[in-house]
Amino acid sequence: MAPTKRMLYSEEAMEAAVKAVTERKKGMREAARHYGVPDSTLRDRIKGRKSMRKIQRTALTSANESRLVSWLEESARRGFGRTKDQVLNSVQEVIRDNNVPTPFKEGQPGDKWFQGFLKRHSKSLSIRTPQALGSQRAAVTGGKIRGWFRTAHAEITKENPDVLNHPERIFNCDESRFQLAGGLVKVLAPKGDKRVSSDARHA
The missing domain is CATH 1.10.10.60 (Homeodomain-like)
Structure with missing residues (x-):
């Protein structure tokens, strides 16, 4: 059996x-x-x-795990999705700071604890592959874009009121040749979120 x-x-x-x-x-x-x-x-x-x-x-109490889940959800929404290693390092710090006795080597939980943590909070968190966006771009909203254009319009017309009447004098530049978000790794994010981004990179 x-x-x-x-x-x-x-x-x-x-x-x-x-x-x-x-x-x-x-x-x-x-x-x-x-x-x-x-x-x-x-x-x-x-x-x-x-x-x-x-x-x-478990390494943490239910209350501490709930706070950890809230931190991971908020981090992901702000564009800083946390990797598995970052979660384990954070738990190690909590264990060390609170002198929690554990069987973990050097006080850091391993893969078994991590998989158990994911299972306990499967309704809230999931492992996701983030979009290749930096945190600044991940935080962009429609309102912020419209605000940027209003500010740009005011600044340009202040310097040269006539320039916007000549689109051939306006050039578009972006950061296409600059790698803002490096090699992305999987992160924890709120389950169901459509946009997941991270500044986490390969070591």
């Missing part, structure tokens, strides 16, 4: 699931799915039976 796959979850997640069921806010299966805990273990907890399964604590 193939070995069963052990689910990774935190004690805080289990306690939250128990509370949701006992307060009749969620059904058993819904709470287990929402908090990422085994429904059989949740059922045992509610019935007062001690589970034989050993809980594997």
Whole structure:
């Protein structure tokens, strides 16, 4: 018989699931799915039976993971999508600053923790390949473009009121020959976002 796959979850997640069921806010299966805990273990907890399964604590508490998710979402929306390595380095700093005991080498989680983190927050985050845009271009909106043209029009006409009446005297230049966003790597971004950009580059 193939070995069963052990689910990774935190004690805080289990306690939250128990509370949701006992307060009749969620059904058993819904709470287990929402908090990422085994429904059989949740059922045992509610019935007062001690589970034989050993809980594997996550590196961060549920609250800290929620803050990490919010930071990743906001970073991506600002054009600074974070890579896997950047996430692991950030978690290492939190663990080190708070003296959190972990089995990780030098306090940094590895691929197993990262995959578990993605699974726990699969409704919020996904791994994406960003567009080849720098953060400045990623932040451009229609309103900003119209504002730029208004400012440009005012500045040009102030210097030479007649120049805009002669389009043959206007030349367009862009940054096509300048590499603003280097070799892009995959980043974490809010699930469903249509535009994903990043300043992250290959080392």
